[in-house]
Amino acid sequence: MILYLMCFALFLVGLYGLLTKRDLIKIILSSAIMGYSTNLFLVLFGYRRDATYAILTPNNSGQAMVDPLPQALVLTSIVIELGITALLVALAIRLYQKYGTFDITKMRSLKG
Amino acid sequence: MILPYFVLLPLLAAFLIALLAGKKDDWAIALSFMATLSILALSVFGFITMREQTFTYAMSGWNIPIGICLVQDALSLFMLFMISLIALTSLCFSVQYIRHLAQDWKYYALFMLLLTGMNGVVVTGDLFNLYVFMEIALIAAFALVAYGCRAEEYEASFKYAIMGGFSSSVILIAIALTYSSTSTLTLAGIAQALPGLDQRLVMWIAALFLVGFGLKAAAIPFHTWLPDAHSSAPAPISSMLSGVLIKALGIYVLIRLFYNVFNAPPLFMNLLLIIGSVSIMLGVFLAIGQWDLKRLLAYHSISQIGYILLGLGLATPLGILGAVFHLFNHAIFKSLLFYGAGAVEMVLGTRNLKKMGKLAHLLPITAGTNMVASLSISGIPPFNGFFSKLILIIAAIQAGHPVYAFWAILGSLLTLASFMKVQRYGFYGEVEHQKPNIMPGKLIHAAMLILAVICLLSSLFIVPGIREHTLDPVVDVINNKIHYIELVYGRAL
Numbered sequence: 001m002i003l004y005l006m007c008f009a010l011f012l013v014g015l016y017g018l019l020t021k022r023d024l025i026k027i028i029l030s031s032a033i034m035g036y037s038t039n040l041f042l043v044l045f046g047y048r049r050d051a052t053y054a055i056l057t058p059n060n061s062g063q064a065m066v067d068p069l070p071q072a073l074v075l076t077s078i079v080i081e082l083g084i085t086a087l088l089v090a091l092a093i094r095l096y097q098k099y100g101t102f103d104i105t106k107m108r109s110l111k112g
Numbered sequence: 113m114i115l116p117y118f119v120l121l122p123l124l125a126a127f128l129i130a131l132l133a134g135k136k137d138d139w140a141i142a143l144s145f146m147a148t149l150s151i152l153a154l155s156v157f158g159f160i161t162m163r164e165q166t167f168t169y170a171m172s173g174w175n176i177p178i179g180i181c182l183v184q185d186a187l188s189l190f191m192l193f194m195i196s197l198i199a200l201t202s203l204c205f206s207v208q209y210i211r212h213l214a215q216d217w218k219y220y221a222l223f224m225l226l227l228t229g230m231n232g233v234v235v236t237g238d239l240f241n242l243y244v245f246m247e248i249a250l251i252a253a254f255a256l257v258a259y260g261c262r263a264e265e266y267e268a269s270f271k272y273a274i275m276g277g278f279s280s281s282v283i284l285i286a287i288a289l290t291y292s293s294t295s296t297l298t299l300a301g302i303a304q305a306l307p308g309l310d311q312r313l314v315m316w317i318a319a320l321f322l323v324g325f326g327l328k329a330a331a332i333p334f335h336t337w338l339p340d341a342h343s344s345a346p347a348p349i350s351s352m353l354s355g356v357l358i359k360a361l362g363i364y365v366l367i368r369l370f371y372n373v374f375n376a377p378p379l380f381m382n383l384l385l386i387i388g389s390v391s392i393m394l395g396v397f398l399a400i401g402q403w404d405l406k407r408l409l410a411y412h413s414i415s416q417i418g419y420i421l422l423g424l425g426l427a428t429p430l431g432i433l434g435a436v437f438h439l440f441n442h443a444i445f446k447s448l449l450f451y452g453a454g455a456v457e458m459v460l461g462t463r464n465l466k467k468m469g470k471l472a473h474l475l476p477i478t479a480g481t482n483m484v485a486s487l488s489i490s491g492i493p494p495f496n497g498f499f500s501k502l503i504l505i506i507a508a509i510q511a512g513h514p515v516y517a518f519w520a521i522l523g524s525l526l527t528l529a530s531f532m533k534v535q536r537y538g539f540y541g542e543v544e545h546q547k548p549n550i551m552p553g554k555l556i557h558a559a560m561l562i563l564a565v566i567c568l569l570s571s572l573f574i575v576p577g578i579r580e581h582t583l584d585p586v587v588d589v590i591n592n593k594i595h596y597i598e599l600v601y602g603r604a605l
Binding site: 011014015018024027031034035037038039041042045069070073076077080081083084087088091092094095098099107 | 255258263266267270274278287288291
């Protein structure tokens, strides 16, 4: 239970950063932290206490195994997050070239 | 089996464009047209030949409890038809419009990925697979919003990507909770397992899904990214985003989850009613004060999405009929309005209504089609918008919610007012213009004329005799909540 709570705390850290930070890079980091906490949450559901890896070998037959599906899902989700983070960083670089700053409060061409 | 081709063809086209087209833009155009035309043909073919059946296709031959299945029913075919129709006209519009922005072939490759993602979301029957396709569509959309390489486009794209990332996290948490409590990711399997669970947990999962997909659909508390992203993107992309993306990723998934999987819980139906009516009113109030044409249209998208949510929240067959009909109509007329705005922006280089002025004689076809779309969105009879709004209002009164019907009528009147402003300042204003040096070409006119004709023709969907073959099967799929499980499992086992 404590693990899940700490995982939720990590999510809140990411959310807090997303809402309060003004620096583009810090916003990207917060978004990434939020993603990591989600992945951790997902992979925790596959965890079983005292269970082995989910590959059947002569040594571990009959033992409890961890659920391999969340692990496969998390791998996919990590790759997706990598793609989004790369895109965000590319956008941040372009924004820096246009405005000469990473401060989000100074980027004000859109309003209303 | 035609089902996998809806995903395969655009994906193949995207990679072929990147590999083969190289610097030859004409190849890219030809390839993307071929892919989109074949999807359109396939979806029409599928819709005609389907006989109230649900087909499933088990990917790689793994059956349901293990593998991922694709599901084809009236609702998904209807969405596929809508997506490919708008994609085709959007491509027609792009050929001339994109030429002056940047390298063409990258645009078409991204466009095909966007199409892959949306088609995938619509055909898949697996929750996590849906998430993956959603991300494919979203990443392509972020890149396409920033395609014009101006500061405001990067800014809008960044904002969109951050909001998209947040909503994806929320959705992933909901998927994790669903998997941990039902031990399956197949939508039909989840629907089967949910009634046996602790209902408080189910409500939490549904709330997380509502936040996540509500953000994608840009309903009112979650709408802040939409006006920036939709107004900054190139015009054909605005029409794709506003016309189909928010529906395929937002509304469609909400329908699938809340009707076919969660079995229309009354609490969330009431929430949808409230979100819908707030979206209608706030969207239209925010729109009416805008002077940037594309921004005005973007705010109207929020308002029109409100109508669809309102119809869904009523949860009566008539309300769902209105919602589905309005879903289609909104895709048609909003895309047409964005094409008009794009054509004006291309010719004059401005989106400000005060600077547009006398355009009716300069751009007669654009002005004409824009008038058709404006009448359609404001709900003036013979055009399709009138009929869908009428059905929604009647459904609201029949379901015993006259207050919501009142909001819908008021929203419609304010929409009319704001489009009278568009016509008055934008196309029949005082500012005179010289003959511009760039004019919309044949393909742009073709795209606009096709949609304008459909604005009129799709009113016929509601005529008895045609309705039984177009809208009614879709409503049946949504309304027969438990039927979906039997159909999916019946074919697969």
